[in-house]
Amino acid sequence: MDTRQKELDKIEIVMASPDFWKKEQAERSGLGQQRAVFKNQINSWKELNQRAEDAEMLAQLSIEEDDGDTLKEVAKDVTVLEKQIADVERQLLLGDPNDIRNAIISINSGAGGTESQDWVEMLFRMYSRWCEEKAMKMEILDHLPGEEAGIKNITFSVEGSYAFGYLKSEHGIHRMVRISPFDASGRRHTSFASVSVYPELPTDIKIEIDEKDIRIDIFRSSGPGGQHVNKTSSAVRITHFPTGIVVQCQNEKSQHRNRDTAFKILKARIYSLEQEKLEKKKHDLHHNQKEIAWGSQIRSYVFNPYRLVKDHRTGVEIGDVDSVMNGSLDTFMDSYLRSRKPELLIKKAASS
Numbered sequence: 001m002d003t004r005q006k007e008l009d010k011i012e013i014v015m016a017s018p019d020f021w022k023k024e025q026a027e028r029s030g031l032g033q034q035r036a037v038f039k040n041q042i043n044s045w046k047e048l049n050q051r052a053e054d055a056e057m058l059a060q061l062s063i064e065e066d067d068g069d070t071l072k073e074v075a076k077d078v079t080v081l082e083k084q085i086a087d088v089e090r091q092l093l094l095g096d097p098n099d100i101r102n103a104i105i106s107i108n109s110g111a112g113g114t115e116s117q118d119w120v121e122m123l124f125r126m127y128s129r130w131c132e133e134k135a136m137k138m139e140i141l142d143h144l145p146g147e148e149a150g151i152k153n154i155t156f157s158v159e160g161s162y163a164f165g166y167l168k169s170e171h172g173i174h175r176m177v178r179i180s181p182f183d184a185s186g187r188r189h190t191s192f193a194s195v196s197v198y199p200e201l202p203t204d205i206k207i208e209i210d211e212k213d214i215r216i217d218i219f220r221s222s223g224p225g226g227q228h229v230n231k232t233s234s235a236v237r238i239t240h241f242p243t244g245i246v247v248q249c250q251n252e253k254s255q256h257r258n259r260d261t262a263f264k265i266l267k268a269r270i271y272s273l274e275q276e277k278l279e280k281k282k283h284d285l286h287h288n289q290k291e292i293a294w295g296s297q298i299r300s301y302v303f304n305p306y307r308l309v310k311d312h313r314t315g316v317e318i319g320d321v322d323s324v325m326n327g328s329l330d331t332f333m334d335s336y337l338r339s340r341k342p343e344l345l346i347k348k349a350a351s352s
Helices: 002-016 018-022 025-064 068-092 114-133 163-170 255-281 321-325 330-339 341-351
Strands: 103-109 137-145 151-159 172-179 188-199 214-219 235-240 245-249 297-302 308-311
Touching: 002 018, 002 025, 018 025, 025 068, 068 330, 103 114, 103 163, 103 255, 114 137, 114 151, 114 172, 114 188, 114 321, 137 245, 137 255, 151 163, 163 188, 163 330, 188 255, 235 255, 245 255, 297 321, 308 321, 308 330, 330 341
Parallel strands: 172 297
Antiparallel strands: 103 151, 103 188, 137 151, 172 188, 214 235, 235 245, 297 308
8 A cells, every 4th residue: 555655645746736737638637536546545445454453452352351242243344344455455456547447348149149149148147246246337338139038249338436447357258168058959068258348438538530430320229030129220330440340339219329329339449449559569468369369268167067167367266156157256357457467567667
């Protein structure tokens, strides 16, 4: 926490300087946001430290007075404290400026038809449970259901402190192995789904998109079996020629709202792509392009012939598959962030 205090001191010196107001609005806004984050982290740490000291004193008194009931209450408080301290420690691993932002997540089914589409729905449910546990707000931006079951693809936003910082560990290919409930022969199937995670851009970051670089298609929103959700053409698809990025939104009945949402997603993806290009030049964030290539899974979820979830980047394994599918992702997120800590230290040293 001493490092955070030093960083906060540096920011406050800059913000107190008369030249601060000569800086660009985006830079001023970014420094103000960082200052608020660091102050919140420092205050949280001081509060938790005080509560830990109080719990220790109360535990000692309970032992001396042989007060078992109070000691049990202290034990419950310590369990809660340990979890809260772990959350603060995890935040200290989030050093990228984008980490504090909200996240935009897209999950797309791979080859495998209904089985793969069911896997997308399972992953979406997993992230929904994680968001509920973290008190983060989710909003579906685009949703295309499968023809028989599951979801072909879905895009949603996650709003909350450090949403992108935590969820960026989920970016990549997720592989599932199980006995398919859709196979009458009861055979084991392997399914893939891609999870793409982007930081949601604040209003002070402008991404200019030239009209000649895009094509906007308007079509009817459709559901299972090709049935029309709307009688009017309200769904929007935007193709960005320079990058090859294609986004679409059909979740709203209003064409205008779908268009705005599609542009929001497009800008986030263009921004993320440019950031990745810069990081690749520095040999930082993405060492190997295969990390996000189709078939190069970051994590495997095996339901049969044994039960195991394994993260291939960090080697972390969890046998309680049901717990993971119910949103218990912190162990994977922690190990991913800790594996990247040396990179963050190198990045900070290079920029200082």
